[in-house]
Amino acid sequence: MVLNNIEKLLEKYDNGETSLKEEQVLKNYFKNDTVAPHLEMYKPMFDYFLVNQQEQFTKDVPLKTKRTFNYKWISVAAVAVLMLGFYFGTSIGANELGTYEDPQLAFNDFSKSMEMISSHFNKGTSTVSYLNEVNKGTSALGYLNEIENTTSIIFKTK
Structure with a gap:
């Protein structure tokens, strides 16, 4: 039972x-x-x-919590300082429009900047000049393709 x-x-x-x-x-x-x-x-x-x-738990449980320094607020404060710096930095220089009183001085600065742009452009095109060699190689492959087509016609493999 x-x-x-x-x-x-x-x-x-x-x-x-x-x-x-x-x-x-x-x-x-x-x-x-x-x-x-x-x-x-x-x-x-x-x-x-x-x-x-x-079974019993024998470790001590701390009742006071440790104060941890919160680094998030430092980053928020840093962003706020940077934004204020950008705002006040651009508002002070906002009156200057970059115009010239003397046309000759404006032309000289313009020609200097165009020379700089031209030199950088030439440097960039010189590094890309190897692409011309690639075009030559692909045209040679085109000739090989024509040879393959004629041999397939001769031997009737297609």
Whole structure:
């Protein structure tokens, strides 16, 4: 009768339908050395629960939290300072439009800037000049393609 009751409790336990009192009955049954042979597989599980119930946490839990310095606010302040610097830096120099009173001085500055642009442009085009060699190579491949077409016509491979 007791064994039949334990089997019913185990079935309820497996389905998650037991109460705390019923689980305590199961723990007490598996704590004993006399367990039915077909229920031996449950004994290590309930032994683990008994041992686990005896464990205690022994470390101290600090109640005061450490004050950490929040670096996010430093970055926000730095961005604000930079934005103010850009705003006031551009508003002070906003009256100067870059115009010249003397046309000769304006022409000299314009020609200097065009010379600089021209030198940089020439430097850039000299580094791209190798593309002309690539075009020569692709035209040579075109000749090879024509040769392949004629040989396929001669030997009738197509």
